[in-house]
Amino acid sequence: MRSVEDFKAQTLEKIGDLRCPDHRQAPRLKFHGSTLRDVTIQMTACCDKLAELANRKIAAPRI
Template sequence: MIDISFEINGRKVSPRNIGSALESAFVESLQQSITKAVGSARCPEHDQKPKIKVKGRNLDSLNFEVSGCCEQLIENVKKKLK
């Protein structure tokens, strides 16, 4: 499974303890969508999984930061997230 983390307003959060039930449901849905889009992505050369950090000042302004073992993996994941 890929590593997905969330950071809202500079604070690491979990989908289960983000605040209101609506916010929690939104973040859990986003996590599921990312997992579905990226699937079991692995680098074919290094056999590593990507790490995806979802960051923003609030839930209306989220961005994805993708990291991985090499540029090829990062670019492949970014394409899948668009």
């Protein structure tokens, strides 16, 4: 991973086509920061359940 763009692509890839099992909504991700050092992800989810599922996916190590 070399750039913020890579980080974004990787994160979106991890999320994939995740949908809330209850509401069929996809999480929305916003990226802040212009360098890998200060990049943060802001996630909007329909409910806590989806937020947790998405967080788990994002935190999972890349294979």
